[in-house]
Amino acid sequence: MAVRVRHSAGARVRPRAFDAIEHVRLGEAVYQRIAEALVRGELRPGDRLKIRDIAEEMGTSVTPVRDAILRLVQDGALVQRSPRDIRVPVLGRDEYLEIRRIRLELEGLAAEDAARKATLDDIGRLAAILTDNERAFAEGRLDEAVALNQVFHFALAEIAGLGQLRAILHRLWLKMGPVISAAYERGGRTMIDHHHAVLDAVRRADPAGARAAIQQDIACGGDVILGTDVLASPSDD
The missing domain is CATH 1.10.10.10 (Winged helix-like DNA-binding domain superfamily/Winged helix DNA-binding domain)
Incomplete structure (x- = not known):
């Protein structure tokens, strides 16, 4: 103005x-x-x-x-x-696998530190996000469910206090957000169930458990993505 x-x-x-x-x-x-x-x-x-x-x-x-x-x-x-x-680009298989490999390490670290540092308010926040995500998924509001999936993942980095890591994740998710969205409906419960294990590990203040749970979430969601036509075929690369 x-x-x-x-x-x-x-x-x-x-x-x-x-x-x-x-x-x-x-x-x-x-x-x-x-x-x-x-x-x-x-x-x-x-x-x-x-x-x-x-x-x-x-x-x-x-x-x-x-x-x-x-x-x-x-x-x-x-x-x-x-x-x-x-x-919006259509990722090739190799680029997707590289991003997934990086996410496994970085988001695993975020979950670890979140489990160490989470307060009762932080745990309540994660629980509320997951409840909203479950409701959106059950009611077929998939656009909202996809958005809440991202909010849950980023909340771990915020709770961990890892600002630089969150910035890196944001850059990766510029490419991953559209891919996850395209595969979300076909993934069904696979795309949300592991978040409960993450939340349980954070509640227990179990860093190793939180890391394993978020990595399982990423790996299982990745299997869904790899089993769809969301990624570019080799002839398109």
């Missing part, structure tokens, strides 16, 4: 630097919203993003949307086939 300044007669009028700051804030907000849509699985592999449509939905001009999308292309979270063809 521009800052209104009343100038005395003959005074030099300085440029309104605050306009630029507001533009930067808007651009970052647009970037964060599109990134969130990827991380939470609101977008799926192969989905096409139309800049004008997104700008209209967000009530902005096309410029901050275009800038945000270009950042996400540079991050590898989106692919730009042409100026008008921007899509």
Whole structure:
């Protein structure tokens, strides 16, 4: 928002630097919203993003949307086939397996430290997320269930107090969110059951148990993904 300044007669009028700051804030907000849509699985592999449509939905001009999308292309979270063809990438099997391997270690560490550090409030928070996730899943609100799945995973890193790890996970989940979303319905209970074991281990203050449970969750969910057509076939790589 521009800052209104009343100038005395003959005074030099300085440029309104605050306009630029507001533009930067808007651009970052647009970037964060599109990134969130990827991380939470609101977008799926192969989905096409139309800049004008997104700008209209967000009530902005096309410029901050275009800038945000270009950042996400540079991050590898989106692919730009042409100026008008921007899509969520379809991961190849090898890239997916590499990301899964990294997640097993990093999210295992987050679960370990969460089990060591969790307060009663933290445990209550995890339990509430899981309850909401169960309800959304049971009622067929799969978009909400997918989003809550991501919230549960990230909550472990937050409870662990591992800010740098959470930032790395966010970058990985820019690619993983759409993949998990596409496979979630076919995965059924496999995509949520292991969260109960994670919560139980955190309640017991059992770091090894929490690590094993979240790794089992990632591995079993990964088997679902590998058994679907969510990933690119070798001929598409």
